[in-house]
Amino acid sequence: MNLRGVGVSPGIGHGPSYVLTVSVPEPPEGATYTGEAEQEKERAMAALTQVAGELEARGNQAGGKAEEILKAQALMAEDPGVVVKVRSLIDRGLAAPRAVFEAFSKYRDVLAGSGGYLGERAADLGDIRDRVIALLYGQAMPGLPLAPERPYVLVARDLAPADTALLSRDDVAAFVTEEGGPTSHTAIMARAIGVPAVVGCPGATGIAAGVEVMVDGTSGEVRVAPADSDVADAVDAAAARRSALASWNGPGTTSDGHQVPLLANVGGPAELDAAVAAGAEGIGLFRTEFLYLDRSDPPSEEEQRRAYRAALEAFPREKVVVRTLDVGADKPLAFLPAPAEPNPALGERGLRRFMKSPGMMDVQLAALAAAAAEAGGAGLRVMAPMVATAEEATWFTRECADHGLSDVGVMIEVPAAALRAADLIAMVDFVSIGTNDLSQYAFAADRRLGAVSALHDPWQPGLLDLVAMTADAAARAGKPCGVCGESAADPALACVLVGLGVSSLSMAPSALAGVRAGLAAHSLEQCRAAAREARAQPSASDARTAALVHLPGLAGLGL
Ligand SMILES: C=C(OP(=O)(O)O)C(=O)O
Numbered sequence: 001m002n003l004r005g006v007g008v009s010p011g012i013g014h015g016p017s018y019v020l021t022v023s024v025p026e027p028p029e030g031a032t033y034t035g036e037a038e039q040e041k042e043r044a045m046a047a048l049t050q051v052a053g054e055l056e057a058r059g060n061q062a063g064g065k066a067e068e069i070l071k072a073q074a075l076m077a078e079d080p081g082v083v084v085k086v087r088s089l090i091d092r093g094l095a096a097p098r099a100v101f102e103a104f105s106k107y108r109d110v111l112a113g114s115g116g117y118l119g120e121r122a123a124d125l126g127d128i129r130d131r132v133i134a135l136l137y138g139q140a141m142p143g144l145p146l147a148p149e150r151p152y153v154l155v156a157r158d159l160a161p162a163d164t165a166l167l168s169r170d171d172v173a174a175f176v177t178e179e180g181g182p183t184s185h186t187a188i189m190a191r192a193i194g195v196p197a198v199v200g201c202p203g204a205t206g207i208a209a210g211v212e213v214m215v216d217g218t219s220g221e222v223r224v225a226p227a228d229s230d231v232a233d234a235v236d237a238a239a240a241r242r243s244a245l246a247s248w249n250g251p252g253t254t255s256d257g258h259q260v261p262l263l264a265n266v267g268g269p270a271e272l273d274a275a276v277a278a279g280a281e282g283i284g285l286f287r288t289e290f291l292y293l294d295r296s297d298p299p300s301e302e303e304q305r306r307a308y309r310a311a312l313e314a315f316p317r318e319k320v321v322v323r324t325l326d327v328g329a330d331k332p333l334a335f336l337p338a339p340a341e342p343n344p345a346l347g348e349r350g351l352r353r354f355m356k357s358p359g360m361m362d363v364q365l366a367a368l369a370a371a372a373a374e375a376g377g378a379g380l381r382v383m384a385p386m387v388a389t390a391e392e393a394t395w396f397t398r399e400c401a402d403h404g405l406s407d408v409g410v411m412i413e414v415p416a417a418a419l420r421a422a423d424l425i426a427m428v429d430f431v432s433i434g435t436n437d438l439s440q441y442a443f444a445a446d447r448r449l450g451a452v453s454a455l456h457d458p459w460q461p462g463l464l465d466l467v468a469m470t471a472d473a474a475a476r477a478g479k480p481c482g483v484c485g486e487s488a489a490d491p492a493l494a495c496v497l498v499g500l501g502v503s504s505l506s507m508a509p510s511a512l513a514g515v516r517a518g519l520a521a522h523s524l525e526q527c528r529a530a531a532r533e534a535r536a537q538p539s540a541s542d543a544r545t546a547a548l549v550h551l552p553g554l555a556g557l558g559l
């Protein structure tokens, strides 16, 4: 049996399946208690506190990204809204397990309904709820095998951070989940510990327990009961590919010496080490949302300054592009309620939201200026998200100048900004194309909606045209134009982007080796020919096929 999902963490992993079925029963509807209400409330509060404490302790043990996630979960377990709801349900006669079930289910539905980043946190709440209920029933908490004989393939409907936090490569060969997308916890954790992973894989939980499974985290293929020889071939091919890629190092360049700095996309301080280790030539996108999400108050200038300084110190001689806050739409802020919007992706997000909150923006820009001054300052570049017009670019540049920030750019991720790129570029020092949002808006297709994902194929010739227009305008103005959307991580498309005139590429650190090798195997002229042919095609798949004809070196690298 073969299944297919979305590969989110590359490599081949194989082993016996461990199918995680969380079997905490739903407490019966209307279940009541016999003793005093106060005692029942104490019982519920004690269970919530114990689960929060255990999550916190697991976080301390795990460290890094897992610590952040588990500590956020521990806060959710004692969320004041949940506590009040549990208490009032018990006052109305419901037994503690049922009160916990209903309070968390309500909270979970609200989060799931909001979609995007918060929607993906809904799985966390279900996990916390099940842990509290298991405790109230005196059952073992849902969890994973300890000290398995050989690494297993972890299969689940979805994985909660508490499940994955303590996992290591020694125990787990791969993850497969039925749900989740590239920004789900499963994907984040799998990349963080370097385990191959496939998410959004329909039918995964139908895999029988203990059966041999092979997971290709690059292609998204999941093979059940593969022949031993197929496993050996795939493992050998992956090893050969890794060592071929490792032999390419140094700065990004085409085979004929056209330099293309290869930079890292970083989502928080914990990812800086991976960026340095992967040989990034700087940071092309430092997403600052991690400072603002999952908390009830805005981050202080001091807290932000420390985070920005860490990024500048990790790359003391290189460029570090920090993007100002990109919230709204799928990334709402608990401490800054957003207006109810019928189409949040088209509403007050990114720079639009920032312009409405001058106080918050002042703190971020002041923190950036302070971090740059402390760290020597040379490498900092500041960039605004979701800029649509030259007026907005001008406004942002002025605000930055007021804070003493001089190397200022904007993302090109709205089609109007690409169409009039020359007007925007005239106002800034550089631009960086966000192909994720640019395709969302160019194709009128929500980037988180599986049903329209074909329109998000980054090989769409329409998207390539918008990139080409932007790169042309930047070249005419003599200013840098990078790409920091996911498309830069595809070695073939990276060559095409270079052929379109893009001057730097920024991607997840794990993608750097493949892109570096792919680029070094081709001349600038080959990249240009691939770009020309791709743009001349009527469809995304034709564009890719046509480009590959001019990029013969990729096949030899297994890319
Ligand atoms: C890099 C981008 O920004 P984000 O994915 O954070 O929206 C993009 O839109 O391509």
Ligand SMILES: [Mg+2]
Pocket (backbone or CB within 6 Å): 385, 413, 434, 436, 437
């Ligand atoms: Mg974007």
